[in-house]
Amino acid sequence: MRDRTIKLLRTFIVSDFPISLTRLTEEFMLSERTIRNEINVLNDYLLENALPTLQTIRGKGLQLSITESQKKLLIQLIGSENQEQILTREERLLDLILSISIGKERVFLYQKENEFQISKSSLDEDMRRLRQMMKEYQVEIVSVPKEGLILSGKEKVIRTMIYSFVNKMVDNFTLTDELKNRSVKKQIIFSYISLEVFTKIDRIYDQCISASEDSLYRKNLVLFTSIWFTRLQNKGSLQMSAWVKKHSYTTPELKAFVQAIFETFSIQEEANERSYLTFMLDTFNPKNMNTSVEWGQAQMLSIQLIQHVEASTHIPFSKKEKDLQEGLYQHIGSLLSRVRYDVQFANPLKENIKSNYGILYQAVQSFTPEFTKLLGKELSEDEIAFLTIHFSSAFSELNQELSYFYRAVVICNHGVATGKLLSENLKELFNIEVLAVLSSREVALIEKLDVDLVFSTVPIEVEKKPLLIVEPIIKEDSKAAIADFLKQYNQYRRFSSNREDSTSMFSAILKLIENETKVTEDLYQELARIFRENQLSINTKELQPMIKDFLQDENILLNVEADDWQELITIVSQPLLKEEAITDKYIQAMIEAVEEFGPYIVIGEHLALAHARPEDGVNQLGLSVATVKTPVKFGHEENDPVKIIFCLSAVDSFSHLNIMRGLIDLINDEQKLNQLLQAETIEEFKLTLFN
Structure with a gap:
């Protein structure tokens, strides 16, 4: 085909909408007759290759309706005749965002139209979609005379937006692919961020953090740092000092990594940029808790998530709670930081997890409104899949230690012996515990029995219990029907331990x-x-102390008066200071954390939990509480004013979890909370709280 014919075919390949003859004549500067002749040539070519021809859409124009696989085939066919590569819309969007945000050259639409070899209307549609995608980041594309297209928005948001775009479009980004095997999207990335930059940063990771690790953390850290450096080099730095933080909990390895980045690339000393890069990279690390905000909130959310998934799936995750909670709490801590700054990981195993652990994924997904309520942003499916991995790992361990069974009742009108035979067959062939064999006249008894399923040899009506009609003697075809029935109602499974609880x-x-x-x-x-x-x-949960084990009489303060929230925190922490569970440093850390991060300690309506990190001055596990005579405002939009405040000093991430569970229960028990506020004596307070 001639170049003109190929260019015309390109126009139809990349267009999602019908194209009128009038528009084609204007864009190609050809007569309508010539365009029609070209279309005939195109249709002949498509027929020769067993592909759909151009179709006329009444009143709209011509359209090429082909599947994605047919489109790839057609692009390959054209490629053999024309060396220029045809980009898909998604690939064009990636190129556009990178060229505008980190490219060295100025970007003009007419240049991109020629570069992509697409029509003006197709590029206009690309830009419309790109602007729509940027809305959630509050970033705009602005066209400036002689300057071309530029991004308008907060610099820190622009940087995380670029990272998010790349991460979502290129799963499992790695430097180890051979150049010839790299996807088109990766080739686009390397055309804007040099391979040399990626390689240098990857080597610095080897030297400062780990030479053997090849984790998702490493890939995301290298990718983000590469984008940050290229943006800084080509577009400029942050114009504010908000990233110089009071508190830093960064690991020595990460500090060394950032130092090496600045030295290797000869970046002029900018405390703001150094602090920004350190903070952002720290949010990627699931091993570290950045601030007392994430520490407390991650603890609460991990406990609530485990309780929710266990209730939704009926799988006893509490039996694996220590390892599960530890992994979740660390992951959620970094997740909270990432989402707050619009950084969410791409998960290459997402579809596999959704397919193989669908029930667990759905249970986790149904809890995510709690994250949205806290963060004001929704979790991506990729991040939900990461949370699901923690539960799927625990589930695999449980399967090695637990057996499951269904509790059922058998209805049989063929006599006691036949009913017993059916019962024994069900127990022998399946994990079914038959609680009773009844006749159809005794159906009413089912409601009084603790059973999950009903098997009957005669048609009956049963409310609220799954029912399967079976033959008195189980044959091969009946086995398959029963297996499908059990699979359909696997949420009714009961678990029992294969190990003796010691x-x-x-x-x-x-x-x-x-x-x-x-x-x-x-x-x-x-x-x-x-x-x-x-x-x-x-069961380590049973070994953990409860609230009643640590809340001594001298740690209960009733009807205290405080002028402000700072004084209230100081007052409630005094019993712990007196018994040397904490130091003065811990009280100051709690106050400074609220000053810096807001009223995150107000965990429920009128209820606050004052706390900081264990390393901020904790000597031992301790708990104190104070009711407030005149409620105090912390600045929380929904839960102010605070009427009762607890102070917790934790020595690690696990030993105090039963105390946290008790506080979560209190959040959900408005009646008990009101009774506590009305307590006049310590004995009355304890009686209400512990019961």
């Missing part, structure tokens, strides 16, 4: 040791290891 033995040994010496964390972990090696399971 929690009471573990607790007794600990008490015995306590009589002779102090139980240290190392001793506790060593004893737990011995139990695991001997296949003895323990």
Whole structure:
């Protein structure tokens, strides 16, 4: 085909809408007769290659309606005749955002029209979609005379927007692909961010953080740093000092990485940019808790998420709570920071997780409104899939330790012997515990039995229980029907442990040791290891202290007066300071955290939980509480004013979780909260709280 014919075909390939003859004659500067002749040539070419021809849409024009696979085939066919590459709309959008945001050259639409070899209307549609995608970031594309297209918006938002675009469009970005095997999208990225920049940053990661690690954390960190540097080099730096933080909890490895970046690329000393890059990269790290905001909120959310998924799936995740909660709490901590700054990871395993762990994914997804309520932003499907991975790992471990069964009743009118035979067959062939064999006259008894499913040899009506009609004697075809029935109602499964619960033995040994010496964390972990090696399971949740174990009489303050929230935090923390559970530094850290990050400690209506990080001055686990005579405002839009405040000093991320659960229960129990506020004596307060 001639170049003109190929260019015309390109126009139809990239257009999602019908194109009128009038528009074609204007864009190609040809007569309508010539255009019609070209279309005939195109249709002959399409027929020769067994592809759909151009169709006339009445009143609108001509359109090429082909599938994605047919489009790829056609692009390959044209490629063999024309060396210029045809980009898909998604690829063009990626090129546009990178050229405008980090490209060295000025960008003009007419140049992109020629570069992409598409019509003006197709490029206009590309720009419309790009502007729509940018709306959620509050960034605009502005056309400036002689300057071309530029981005208008906050610089920190523009940077995270670029990263999000690339991350969403190119899953599992890596430098290890051979150049010839790289996708078109990766080729586009390397045309704006040089391979040398990526390689240098990747080597710095080797030197400062890990030479062997090849994790998602590494890939995202290298990608973000590469985008940050290219944007800084070509478009300028931040024009504010908001990133110079009071508190820094960054790891020494990450500090060394940032230092090496500035030295390697000879970046002039800018405290603002250094602080910004350090902060943003720290949000990527699931091993670190950046601030006391994430520490507290991540603890609360991880507990609530486990409770929610367990209730939704009926899978006893609490049996694996220590490892599950630890992993979730660390992941959620970094997730909260990322989402606040519009940075969400792309998950290459997303579709696999949704397909193989659909029930778990849906359970996690149904909890995400809690994140949206807190952050004001929705979690992406990719981030939901990451949270699901934690549960799928715990579920796999549970499957090795637990067996499941269904509790059922059998209805049979063929006599006791036949009913018993059906019952025994169900127990033998499937994980079914038959609680009773009844006749059809005894159907009313089902409501009084703790059963999940009903199997009957005769048609009956049963309310609120899944029912399957089966033959008295189970044959091969009946087995398949029963298996499908059980699969359909797998939410009714009950779990039982294959291991004997040795929690009471573990607790007794600990008490015995306590009589002779102090139980240290190392001793506790060593004893737990011995139990695991001997296949003895323990429920660590039962070993954790409850609120009543740590809330002593002298730690309960009733009807206190405070002029402001700073004074209220100081007052409620005094019992812990007196018993040396905390230092003065901890009180100051709690106040400074609220000053810097807002009233995040107001965790429920009229309820606050004052806390900071364990390393901010905690000596031991402790809890105190104060009711407030005149409610105090913290500045929370929904939950002010505070009428009751707890102060928690935690030594680690796990030992206080039962205390946190108790506080979560209190958030959801308005009646109990009101009763606590009305308590006149400490005994009355304790009686209400502990019951």
